Amino acid sequence: MNPQVLTLILGRIGVAVVTLLIVSLIVFAATEMLPGDVVQILLGQAATPEAVAGLRQAMNLDQPAIMRFAGWLGGLAQGDLGHSYANRMAVAELIGGRLANTLKLAALTAGFSVPIALMLGITTAIWRGSLFDRAVSSIVVAVISVPEFLVATLAVLVFAVWLGWLPALSFGGDTSDIWAVLRAYAMPVITLSFVVSAQMIRMTRAAVIETLKAPYVEMAFLKGASRSRMVLRHALPNAIGPIVNAMALSLSYLLGGVIIVETIFNYPGIAKLMVDAVSTRDLPLIQGCAMIFCLGYLTLITIADVVAILANPRLRH
Amino acid sequence: MTLAQIRDLRVGATTDSGRKVQIIRGVSLDIAPGEIVALIGESGSGKTTIALSLMGHCRPGCHIASGSVMVDGVDMATAPERQRAALRGTTVAYVPQSAAAAFNPATRLIDQVIEVARIHDLMPMDQARAKAVEVFRALALPDPETIGDRYPHQVSGGQLQRLAAAMALIGDPKLVIFDEPTTALDVTTQIEVLRAFKSVMKAGGMAGVYVSHDLAVVAQIADRIVVLKGGEVQEEGTADQILHRATHPYTKSLLAAFHPAPRATAVAPSKTVAALEVQNVTAGYGMGRDGQPRKIALENVSCRLDKGRNLGVIGESGSGKSTLARAIAGLLPPVKGRIMLDGHLMEPSSRARSKEDLRRLQIVFQLADTALNPAQSVGDIIGRPLTFYHGTKGAARQARVAQLLDMVRLPQAMRHRLPGELSGGQKQRVNLARALAADPEVILCDEITSALDTVVAASVIELLKDLQRDLNLSYVFISHDLSTVEAICDEVMVMHHGRVVETLPADRLTQARDPYSKLLFSSVPQLDTGWLDRMPLRAAI
Structure with missing residues (x-):
């Protein structure tokens, strides 16, 4: 690998770290601006002013915001996300289990939707303009236009209520055998796959079709290459960059944007945790969740950038 | 006996505004085995469109409206796609205008050069590689043994253009189409590339169609020149006839443009302040x-x-x-x-x-x-x-x-x-x-x-x-x-x-x-x- 590539990749990672710092500041500032006072909520209406002041001091809330930000950032650097205001538990502990759940759901959805999206994106590009292409494209546009809560609700209505094939709630059910687990995950995974793969299919198809216009693809055609050889050998290797970027953008949604799906299927993921935290003004928990979302997003985007750099033969050789 | 025969070819196109126009209007052309025919004309004259029709290919938006394009006994205008694809690279081959754009940046040169052999299953890959090295040598490419292991961005423009010719020659075609292959090159490079093309074509006894707007370049390599304008043949003849005894006014204007009138009244250099x-x-x-x-x-x-x-x-x-x-x-x-x-x-x-x-x-x-x-x-x-x-x-x-x-x-x-x-x-x-x-x-x-x-x-x-x-x-x-x-x-x-x-x-x-x-x-x-x-x-x- 040449040093230029290494510099480029290290540069990308550096940018990601700086972005994370900026986001941490924005997240902190945004939570500061949330209306309501956590001490008032904790102590209730009947609290005496002395009790409120005492608790505020105990929670370090009387310090200026900038000091608290510095303290929080310092803790963050050591892996300490602070303690929840609501129940005094460590934020890391609260998030830990939920994050594992969310990652499980995200991994399952990615494992299910990425191969399907790639396959459909590439095949529609190969048979562009065919009945198959038009059918897939129409369905994809329809799926993009339907909000996910509708997909989720319809899925519950059809599969859980009418047909009774699948459990309506994902959590708290039977996890004794693999079949039960699959059944529990089926609906959230399918709903999420609908949302993320629609975008991936469109972007893959567009990226491949764009490279199909390149002169070297026409050259391959004039060498007698078949349509599939033109796409797989000549267009696809040059479309990796945009495709991976589209994938990363779609998949990053799985980490932060799954709140509706988690709520409808009562899935104990991290997005649901964050919404609960907002309702109790649990600032450390909100901040911790936001940072995790941001970290996941940045990781995916950085991976996509690095893959795009490595896929470029001009940089690789 | 002719190798390729175009009869009353008409190609239609749909413009961006949806208007239908005819860009090739009844062109007929014969190419004998081993003969190099130049198609010359300005942009929009239809020279590339005619050349590509010999491969049974029309650029997006164009279609062959009528006429026949017989190549080695097959009508490329009407034959089924499978049959046409089988002839591409083996019977008719193509050398593109810009080799820099015609090579896939993500694949090694040798794999692209021998791809024709792979697609049509012409010979074992080892044999194809050995043959490619031979062709590289014939085209006077430096390091013929190893140049194929490089990627397109690692060789110069003149080398790429010769590699593109090697890619066309690997399948031993009977007819090679050169689409303005030296237009993008510097003159000092062009001369080497032209020389390499000419010697390889002569040695292999292959027929060629050389598309260009440059009469002087065409004069070096073509046996016969066809002058095109607006999708119609204006004049046709041997290279000497066209260059020295042109009859059509359009050919004459092309020749005249080659020697622009020299500057008549120059002001004497002044000793005073320069502009x-x-x-x-x-x-x-x-x-x-x-x-x-x-x-x-x-x-x-x-x-x-x-x-x-x-x-x-x-x-x-x-x-x-x-x-x-x-x-x-x-x-x-x-x-x-x-x-x-x-x-x-x-x-x-x-x-x-x-x-x-x-x-x-x-x-x-x-x-x-x-x-x-x-x-x-x-x-x-x-x-x-x-x-x-x-x-x-x-x-x-x-x-x-x-x-x-x-x-x-x-x-x-x-x-x-x-x-x-x-x-x-x-x-x-x-x-x-x-x-x-x-x-x-x-x-x-x-x-x-x-x-x-x-x-x-x-x-x-x-x-x-x-x-x-x-x-x-x-x-x-x-x-x-x-x-x-x-x-x-x-x-x-x-x-x-x-x-x-x-x-x-x-x-x-x-x-x-x-x-x-x-x-x-x-x-x-x-x-x-x-x-x-x-x-x-x-x-x-």
Whole structure:
């Protein structure tokens, strides 16, 4: 690998770290601006002013915001996300289990939707303009236009209520055998796959079709290459960059944007945790969740950038 | 006995606006085995479309409307796609115009060269590789054993063009289509590539179709020349007939454009103040730590342009000639040296120059397509510098725009049109009118005729001469094309690797002393079928 590539990749990672710092500041500032006072909520209406002041001091809330930000950032650097205001538990502990759940759901959805999206994106590009292409494209546009809560609700209505094939709630059910687990995950995974793969299919198809216009693809055609050889050998290797970027953008949604799906299927993921935290003004928990979302997003985007750099033969050789 | 036979070919196309037009109107053509036929014509003449029809291929938006294209007994116009695909690469092969774009950047060269053998299952891969090395050797490529292991960006343009030919020859085709294969190359490279093509074609006894707009190039390689215009055959004959005994007026105009009328009335060089003087200018790209550019593109360049005279700057790609224009215009401020306009020192950067300095020195860029704002009407494009430099507004501006359009021989009605609606030559005239709007004294012309067809380019040169006579202008004329430079310039400065090689009076180019300028001048193809064979051999680049 040449040093230029290494510099480029290290540069990308550096940018990601700086972005994370900026986001941490924005997240902190945004939570500061949330209306309501956590001490008032904790102590209730009947609290005496002395009790409120005492608790505020105990929670370090009387310090200026900038000091608290510095303290929080310092803790963050050591892996300490602070303690929840609501129940005094460590934020890391609260998030830990939920994050594992969310990652499980995200991994399952990615494992299910990425191969399907790639396959459909590439095949529609190969048979562009065919009945198959038009059918897939129409369905994809329809799926993009339907909000996910509708997909989720319809899925519950059809599969859980009418047909009774699948459990309506994902959590708290039977996890004794693999079949039960699959059944529990089926609906959230399918709903999420609908949302993320629609975008991936469109972007893959567009990226491949764009490279199909390149002169070297026409050259391959004039060498007698078949349509599939033109796409797989000549267009696809040059479309990796945009495709991976589209994938990363779609998949990053799985980490932060799954709140509706988690709520409808009562899935104990991290997005649901964050919404609960907002309702109790649990600032450390909100901040911790936001940072995790941001970290996941940045990781995916950085991976996509690095893959795009490595896929470029001009940089690789 | 013919190898390929085109009969009454008609190709239809649908334009962007949905209009249906016929771009090939009843063309018939025969190609004998082993014969090289040149299709010559300007852009839009249909030469590439006809050549591609021999492969049973039409570019998107086009379709073969009627007629037959028999190649080796198969009608490429009507045969099923499977049968046509089987002939591509094996019976008919294609050498593209820009090899740089025709190679997949993500795959090794050798895999692309032998892909034809893989697709059609012609031979085992080891054998194909060995054969490729043989072809590389025949095409005089350096390191024939290992050059295939590289990626397209790792070899030069001239090498890529020969590799593209190797890619076409690997399947032992009976007919090879060359689509302007040397247009993108420098003249000194072109001569080597042409020689390589010619010897390989002769040795293999292959027939060829050579598509080009350059009669001199075609004269070196073709047995027969077909002159096309507007999708119709104008004249057809052996290379000698077309070059020396052309009968059709269009062929004659093509031949005439090759030798533009030399500059008639040159003003004698004055001893007084020069219109433009460049003294020891050094410039480059990317700023290093020590205040010096990381990549030097111009080194210690000096030149002088007298009032009413023209300086030609000639060189191959990468010689720094366009950088010189950018440095003079202040777009790339020189790090060293001085630029004097009419005896008065100008700031290095255009941003620091006074409006008056900017007005007196104008630049016209090569690609009118990118230099003209596609969203502004022609009247607006020409009117803006009028307001900027002279504060002309309203009816006065309208009247001046009309005058300027008149000067560049464009009709008044064109002021309401958008650049996208004009032809290449018309756009270049608008580009010129915009520079004239400032009332300049010196105009830097950066390859302004390079993207134009020969006949159109010749008319733009004539226009420049007329304007010079009427407006007392001085031009710095930058080009890679020696004949256009000769046609308009009093002096010619040869550049190579960012340095001035030699400056010569335009009428005494034959007296060049520097070996590089000699090589450059002698590499320009002549309208003479024996020119290439007489040229002495030179080490491959």
